[in-house]
Amino acid sequence: MSSTGPLLAARGLAFAYGRQPVFATVDLTIARREIVCLIGASGCGKSTLLRVLAGLAEPSAGDVVVDGADDPGGQRMPSGQSRAAKASVVFQSPALLPWLTVAENAGFGLDFACRPPAAKALRAERVARSLAQVGLAEHADKKPLALSGGMAQRVALARALARAPEIIYLDEPFSALDAITRESMQDLLLELAQHHQSAALLVTHDIDEALRIGDRVLLLARPQAEQPARIVGEWRPGGAAPRKHRSSALNAMREEILNTLSDPSATWYPAL
Numbered sequence: 001m002s003s004t005g006p007l008l009a010a011r012g013l014a015f016a017y018g019r020q021p022v023f024a025t026v027d028l029t030i031a032r033r034e035i036v037c038l039i040g041a042s043g044c045g046k047s048t049l050l051r052v053l054a055g056l057a058e059p060s061a062g063d064v065v066v067d068g069a070d071d072p073g074g075q076r077m078p079s080g081q082s083r084a085a086k087a088s089v090v091f092q093s094p095a096l097l098p099w100l101t102v103a104e105n106a107g108f109g110l111d112f113a114c115r116p117p118a119a120k121a122l123r124a125e126r127v128a129r130s131l132a133q134v135g136l137a138e139h140a141d142k143k144p145l146a147l148s149g150g151m152a153q154r155v156a157l158a159r160a161l162a163r164a165p166e167i168i169y170l171d172e173p174f175s176a177l178d179a180i181t182r183e184s185m186q187d188l189l190l191e192l193a194q195h196h197q198s199a200a201l202l203v204t205h206d207i208d209e210a211l212r213i214g215d216r217v218l219l220l221a222r223p224q225a226e227q228p229a230r231i232v233g234e235w236r237p238g239g240a241a242p243r244k245h246r247s248s249a250l251n252a253m254r255e256e257i258l259n260t261l262s263d264p265s266a267t268w269y270p271a272l
């Protein structure tokens with residue numbers, strides 16, 4: 001595994017639903033242990049891009065390289081299946097199976113990790129550890145119906161972590177939670193990403209969330225109404241996350257993001 005190159009590099013990515021292009025010429029990288037937030041107007045293609053990067057959909061053009069192209073041991077991975085093996089995805093809805101316990105839900109992804117089903121003891125150990133990390137060890141035997149929204153989303157995070165992913169993809173995972181629970185989930189994500197040395201790509205509508213926890217914030221938008229979307233802006237909030245207070249620099253960045261969102265035709269993002 002390369003320790004110098006980006007963990008993930010996407011070049012010239014495009015995707016279309018039938019004849020309807022969603023995005024094109026998308027270039028982006030994710031470094032090891034980096035948290036990248038992807039924002040953009042509703043319907044611009046954020047979830048679709050996440051799915052392509054995670055290997056859940058194949059791009060119509062371009063490629064995604066995971067683990068460093070400059071590493072002789074690295075792999076170009078045109079196949080979504082091999083990309084998915086290194087990734088975990090957390091969606092807005094925790095999507096827990098109601099007839100399984102919290103522990104069974106947390107272990108669910110282990111049997112679908114594109115590797116032989118995890119051995120029983122290893123599986124149990126990983127589940128116990130990931131539940132402890134999200135603070136749910138005492139709730140392992142409960143059924144999802146007995147959980148609050150925040151607890152259910154913590155089970156979804158535990159399920160993602162149990163697979164020991166190199167990258168966690170999160171699609172608006174906290175948007176249905178109240179403000180206080182949302183902040184505590186953001187803090188938990190930061191803590192877990194650091195602990196596991198995982199990178200994360202977080203799709204969010206919430207600019208404040210992106211500026212609070214992202215190492216980088218990318219804006220996906222259509223430069224003109226009929227054009228496919230592309231990355232039109234990149235910001236680095238700087239300083240240690242979580243950023244507790246909005247500094248004047250963060251306020252200025254927020255303003256600039258809002259301006260770019262409302263007029264993405266004035267793009268300045270350099271091609272990689």
Ligand SMILES: Nc1ncnc2c1ncn2[C@@H]1O[C@H](COP(=O)(O)OP(=O)(O)OP(=O)(O)O)[C@@H](O)[C@H]1O
Nearest residue numbers: 017020022040041042043044045046047048049205
């Ligand atoms: N399965 C599908 N078939 C056809 N078109 C689709 C499909 N899924 C999404 N789309 C269209 O692709 C575009 C991008 O959708 P996507 O869900 O990726 O956007 P988004 O930025 O994540 O939106 P939101 O922020 O509202 O979740 C939209 O115009 C949507 O209507």
